[in-house]
Amino acid sequence: MKLSKIFFFFMLILLLVTGCKSGDNASxxxxxxxxxxxxxxxxxxxxxxxxxxxxxxxxxxxxEVDAFMGVKSEMKDFSCTVQNSTADAAEVVCKGKIAASYxxxxxxxxxxxRIHKVVKENxxxxxxxx
Amino acid sequence: MKHSPLLKFVCLLxxxxxxxxxFTGCNKSNATEKNTEQQALALxxxxxxxxxxxxxxxxxxxxxxxxxxxENDPTPYPDGYLPTLPPQPTAQPVVIQPTVPLQIxxxxxxxxxxxxxxIVIVPTQQPDSPESYSVSASIPVSGQVATSIPKFGFPExxxxxxxxxxxxxxxxxxxxxxxxxxxxxVENAPLYTPVVVNPKADGANWRTLPVVPxxxxxxAMDIYRYGVEKMGRNGRFFSKIGDCHSFENVxxxxxxxxxxxxxxxxxxxxxxxxxxxxxxxxxxxxxxxxNGMSAASALTTIWSDPYACNYGESALxxxxxxxxxxxxxxxxxxxxxxxxxxxxYEDYLDEIVFKLIQNGVLPILxxxxxxxxxxxxxxxxxxxxxxxxxxPVFNFWAEAQKLPNGGxxxxxxxxxxxxxxxxxxxxxxxxxxxxxxxxLNLF
Numbered sequence: 001m002k003l004s005k006i007f008f009f010f011m012l013i014l015l016l017v018t019g020c021k022s023g024d025n026a027s028x029x030x031x032x033x034x035x036x037x038x039x040x041x042x043x044x045x046x047x048x049x050x051x052x053x054x055x056x057x058x059x060x061x062x063x064e065v066d067a068f069m070g071v072k073s074e075m076k077d078f079s080c081t082v083q084n085s086t087a088d089a090a091e092v093v094c095k096g097k098i099a100a101s102y103x104x105x106x107x108x109x110x111x112x113x114r115i116h117k118v119v120k121e122n123x124x125x126x127x128x129x130x
Numbered sequence: 131m132k133h134s135p136l137l138k139f140v141c142l143l144x145x146x147x148x149x150x151x152x153f154t155g156c157n158k159s160n161a162t163e164k165n166t167e168q169q170a171l172a173l174x175x176x177x178x179x180x181x182x183x184x185x186x187x188x189x190x191x192x193x194x195x196x197x198x199x200x201e202n203d204p205t206p207y208p209d210g211y212l213p214t215l216p217p218q219p220t221a222q223p224v225v226i227q228p229t230v231p232l233q234i235x236x237x238x239x240x241x242x243x244x245x246x247x248x249i250v251i252v253p254t255q256q257p258d259s260p261e262s263y264s265v266s267a268s269i270p271v272s273g274q275v276a277t278s279i280p281k282f283g284f285p286e287x288x289x290x291x292x293x294x295x296x297x298x299x300x301x302x303x304x305x306x307x308x309x310x311x312x313x314x315x316v317e318n319a320p321l322y323t324p325v326v327v328n329p330k331a332d333g334a335n336w337r338t339l340p341v342v343p344x345x346x347x348x349x350a351m352d353i354y355r356y357g358v359e360k361m362g363r364n365g366r367f368f369s370k371i372g373d374c375h376s377f378e379n380v381x382x383x384x385x386x387x388x389x390x391x392x393x394x395x396x397x398x399x400x401x402x403x404x405x406x407x408x409x410x411x412x413x414x415x416x417x418x419x420x421n422g423m424s425a426a427s428a429l430t431t432i433w434s435d436p437y438a439c440n441y442g443e444s445a446l447x448x449x450x451x452x453x454x455x456x457x458x459x460x461x462x463x464x465x466x467x468x469x470x471x472x473x474x475y476e477d478y479l480d481e482i483v484f485k486l487i488q489n490g491v492l493p494i495l496x497x498x499x500x501x502x503x504x505x506x507x508x509x510x511x512x513x514x515x516x517x518x519x520x521x522p523v524f525n526f527w528a529e530a531q532k533l534p535n536g537g538x539x540x541x542x543x544x545x546x547x548x549x550x551x552x553x554x555x556x557x558x559x560x561x562x563x564x565x566x567x568x569x570l571n572l573f
Contacts, residue, residue, distance in 0.1 A: 063429060064426075064432070067426040069424065069465075070467065071421075071422035107421060109433070
């Protein structure tokens with residue numbers, strides 16, 4: 001009987017662990033398009049936008065990437081967290097900045113004021129504006 | 131029911147491991163958040179700082195001496211700042227370490243009673259980059275400015291672009307005293323509806339267009355008048371959109387009295403009308419000008435100044451809101467990635483022009499001297515958009531062809547303008563301003 005209790009408790013813990021891990025996975029999935037978006041900006045691979053942005057925001061996403069095509073840029077101190085989320089939508093906020101260099105001059109573009117809207121579209125999380 | 135001690139031990143071990151996973155897994159994200167909060171605090175303290183330092187090479191401080199008061203200036207400096215000069219209660223020359231040859235080439239008509247304060251502002255670097263600037267000026271206690279521009283080694287054998295048919299010099303005063311000195315945008319004014327005059331315009335004739343438009347279309351005049359009369363745009367203020375080639379020390383800034391480094395031949399004295407009328411605009415820092423600015427950049431919010439612009443406001447509309455211009459030079463196209471479809475540029479430029487017209491600002495589209503794209507398509511597109519909306523074109527490319535190396539700096543990348551080309555470009559842009567002002571009967 002005692003062993004049954006221990007087994008039951010063990011199963012409960014396993015369930016909790018699974019739930020916690022599954023929450024992390026969802027969070028990662030929601031953050032991923034945002035991180036990919038900024039990586040696309042600095043790598044200037046505008047053709048990646050089709051797999052990152054939602055359909056209704058795709059044109060704007062291209063513009064955001066094109067805006068940095070004339071400069072060399074990199075992400076500095078960049079990290080993102082999920083602020084709010086539901087089954088089909090989430091809000092992601094990020095820390096850090098885009099550091100763009102032009103000649104000898106570096107201009108910082110902070111991104112911490114942005115609330116990135118992420119939505120589930122055709123089963124995949126896509127960035128849909130900020 | 132008996133259980134072996136080994137079985138109990140295994141179960142307890144698994145339990146302990148499970149607890150361990152739960153706590154480490156969930157605490158990890160908390161630790162990350164704490165780190166990012168600390169990073170955020172650091173970021174707030176070290177926010178974007180380069181804008182003003184890139185635009186100015188001379189140090190600035192608030193105006194603190196009389197004689198150069200700008201109180202009556204229709205569009206004073208946004209921050210009320212002037213180049214650093216020592217206070218001079220009397221008309222004594224002020225010379226600050228001249229390192230390049232400077233001379234007073236021409237003295238504009240001034241009142242006999244006015245005293246001149248010769249001033250030399252020394253460049254902080256050699257004049258081979260947009261960050262450096264060299265001027266000399268004589269600023270009267272009140273009134274006109276007499277100045278000269280160092281020639282930076284521009285070949286004397288080149289045709290003099292400053293010679294035109296003689297024109298009678300105008301009276302040295304604003305010809306439209308009724309024009310408002312400042313203007314406030316009318317809130318919630320109905321937007322202007324852009325008119326597509328030539329939907330099939332292709333700009334194919336762009337190479338043959340004159341540097342200065344021969345006439346300003348009625349469509350263009352309607353935009354200006356609507357902006358000034360219905361939307362409260364400042365009829366005496368023009369602005370600029372562009373990259374480092376549009377910084378005030380590169381483009382047109384010399385015509386502000388407070389910088390005062392221009393030279394006009396006798397035949398060009400009529401241009402004083404435009405210089406007087408648009409005083410304050412020439413050396414104004416535009417929020418739509420930045421290093422590396424492209425057509426796409428001007429439309430995005432991330433390129434707008436976070437300290438001056440509203441959240442969600444593009445650099446373009448931020449400039450329109452803050453400086454409230456009635457005219458705007460669009461100097462774009464140089465920041466281009468070779469191989470990109472030029473249709474992208476067309477889309478963005480069209481959107482910029484459309485939004486400006488909607489907001490009652492008359493765009494002046496400028497062709498560029500470089501050919502970074504390889505087939506000059508960007509200039510053709512620029513002209514095509516201008517023709518589509520019947521807007522004035524400043525065809526600087528045509529003038530640049532008369533300059534050594536097409537006006538470009540061969541020592542850099544043949545993309546940036548040579549420093550010798552800056553004042554020439556500004557001079558022709560001034561003529562475009564005069565033409566527009568003249569046709570609009572502003573002076």
